Amino acid sequence: MTDTKSLADNAAQAYQTGDFERAATLYTQAAAGVQGVEAAELKNNASVSWLQAGNAQAAYDAVQDTAEVFAAAADIRRQALALGNEAAALDALTRHHEATAHYQSCADLLESIGEDQLHASVMQSLAGLLMRRGKLFDALIAMNSGLRGVKSPTLKQKILRTLLKIRW
Numbered sequence: 415m416t417d418t419k420s421l422a423d424n425a426a427q428a429y430q431t432g433d434f435e436r437a438a439t440l441y442t443q444a445a446a447g448v449q450g451v452e453a454a455e456l457k458n459n460a461s462v463s464w465l466q467a468g469n470a471q472a473a474y475d476a477v478q479d480t481a482e483v484f485a486a487a488a489d490i491r492r493q494a495l496a497l498g499n500e501a502a503a504l505d506a507l508t509r510h511h512e513a514t515a516h517y518q519s520c521a522d523l524l525e526s527i528g529e530d531q532l533h534a535s536v537m538q539s540l541a542g543l544l545m546r547r548g549k550l551f552d553a554l555i556a557m558n559s560g561l562r563g564v565k566s567p568t569l570k571q572k573i574l575r576t577l578l579k580i581r582w
Contacts, residue, residue, distance in 0.1 A: 418447040422456060438463035442476065454483035455492065461499045477503060481510055494523035498536055505543055513543055519545035525563060534560040 424575075425440035441460035444455035445453045461477035477499045486491035517540040524533040537560025544553035 417420070418444045418452075422459075425459065425463070429459075429466075432527070434463045434467035435469070438467055438469075438472065438476070446521075451483060451492075452486050454480040454496065458492075458496055458499050461503060465499075465502055465506060467469075470503050474500065474503035474507060490515065490523055490527050491529065493526075494520045494532070497523070498539075502534075502539070510543060510547055514540065516542065521560070530563045533563060536560070 421440050421444035425437045425444060428434075428440060429437035438460045441456050442462060445456035445460065448456065457476045457480050461473045461480075464473035464476055477496060481493050481496035481500065484490075484496055496521035497516050501513045501520060502511035504510075504516060517536055521533050521536045521540065524536060537556050541553040541557040541560070544550075544556055
């Protein structure tokens with residue numbers, strides 16, 4: 415356990431200094447020493463690190479099936495975040511249809527537990543994906559949906575809300 419904690423601490427430090435590949439490798443090694451939710455969390459951290467390092471396939475491989483671990487533990491927030499990480503990896507792999515479905519599932523879970531800022535962030539990612547695919551109207555709907563439930567919007571979110579209300 416101490417070795418796992420040491421590996422995870424070193425991984426976090428590597429991530430903070432921008433050594434994403436090393437961070438991902440250390441998180442993966444740490445995950446191998448534990449099971450269940452703890453391993454799933456470390457795999458999610460590895461996925462984020464791999465994505466930052468530019469290795470989308472390794473990011474997807476790391477995060478795949480972690481959402482199910484969190485679902486079995488009734489940890490809806492981390493289940494949603496795992497789906498979001500999986501969506502980001504799928505998006506980077508240009509598997510857009512799957513990424514869209516994962517982003518939507520993630521957003522639905524976050525909305526169900528009242529995580530309005532995270533929900534808005536995920537819907538913004540979904541809107542970006544839809545825009546890149548040329549689905550501008552769907553992107554506007556996704557962005558509007560994400561901003562609708564935000565209780566304390568940031569300045570950027572207030573501006574986006576205003577822009578979305580403009581009649582063309």
